[in-house]
Amino acid sequence: MMERVRLSNGVELHYERAGRGTPLVFIHGAMGDWRSWEAQWPAFTAGYDCITYSRRYSFPNRNDMPSPDHSALHEAEDLRLMLDALDVERAILVGSSYGGFTALALAVSQPQRVRALVAVEPPMMRYAELSEAGRTARAAFRRETIEPANAAFRGGDDELAGRIMTGGINGAQAPASSPQQMQRRLQNLRAMRMLALSTDEFPLLAPAQLAALPMPVMLLSGESTAPIHREIFANLAEAMPQATVLRVPGAGHGVSREQPGFFNERVLDFLKRVA
Template sequence: MQSSTLVLKYIVLVSVAAMFFVASPSFAQQKGASSSDMQTREVQINGLSLHYIELGQGTPVVLVHGTLEDYRTWDGQLDALSKGYRLISYSRRYHYPNEWPKDATDFSVTIHATDLAAFIKAINLPPVHLIGHSYGAFIAFLVARDHPGVIRSLTLGEPPMMPLLKTTPEGDALLAAAITRSIATGEAFKQGNDEEGVRRFVNGVLGEGSYEKLPPPVLKRVMDNARELKGESSSRDLFPPTTCEDVQKLKAPTLLLDGERSPKIFRVINDRLEHCLPSVERATIPAASHQMEVENPQAFNEKVLEFIAKH
């Protein structure tokens, strides 16, 4: 049981972080509003302070980022989504610029979901359109399932809900293939060398020299969140078991997004989600891999706006 948990843990780390780096060259090309130019706000929830930005007016839209990311991830969405909505992008627990706790062994999708539900209530939001990417999409799913009263609609960009793979014919093979691409980063983190831990991880996933080729803005953001990867590596309970029956409990209208070039493992998970969800639409973001909101923000925004306008 423990070895199975560790395997799934590393699969999640590989899946959500690797595709971040694949998409990273396009990051510097984004135009328009920049979160780096905006003053962050703070809200106290669950004994900690979370930073966020917001702009626009109307029905709230809340953005939930993935691994090695933070509120700055969504710059490609700021202009488009804030024209008709009150757009809110926050940094999750353990992410820049939030304070880093001494002990991150409680890192899990569950604690992030608890934070998100409390965050929505703490800033007195009416029911929101919730948009999550990767690990953030898994978090958004849990909030929509367990706190339906705070949700108008749900958009999930390739959530790494790996337990669902166990119920698919290809699941074991996909997991085995992914684990062969993983790299152990815990040793470097234990030695206190976060940069070396991230370097080993990136080069282990994408090949030697990949870390050294990261554009400076992307490298800075990655290193700003290096401790988060360290927290995931030391987590005792990264994410909970999830079944089709669990998914069927979600009542909010849901949009599933696929990247046209994303690894097959994400499409298989979305296939399973599409089968299990009671109210679901699905769309593909062309010319994009897992980091779809960065690689093709125009198509991403169009699909999201079309969907949330219905709800």
């Protein structure tokens, strides 16, 4: 059953909680919401106290406060305050895309709150700058996706912007979205807009900070992911030699959605061993 919590900073978050055991929080990507983890819910609630929630500007939250520099740092602070409100001292974090970025941001700022961390292709754009291939991929992604999508957002055509961003993020090899998936993305256009028009949507988490994280970390990427994600992931994995790194066959950017059985099995096995 979906519930709502109001944080001490005035933000409201909708969430669902089920299961028993070690607390585990699922964190969705840029155009997802609390429903994004349906394919994981039965497998994980069988052994964990699971929470899936909608981030600040995602459906069905009604937060409308301005945030011109909105980023994963704000989302991480919301996550910390939600853990406080729900009396969760330490949790396992499982995040996809911008949710993975959010999880890493909390781990850097509050490592004592994170028992273990699983991140699927966090879009930490500044890591593309660490290699020539990454710089080339970033330039193409900015030219072909970010700039036209931002122009559409500024022009008031949020639906067009959302479709451009969806195509650019998922890549040409991604399976076609179902009508239900597209409808959910359209419900979360405001969340994408707040990031797209932010002055710093991809703040730097320094390589030294990530390499020093004390908790077990697993990084996942789809073997068929878009070039921008492939290059960012390669540089991120190099910066985190302590992490368990897994590239998932038959998947693009949406690993947990595209290969849920494989994802569930491997992540649960990792958590059983380390957490």
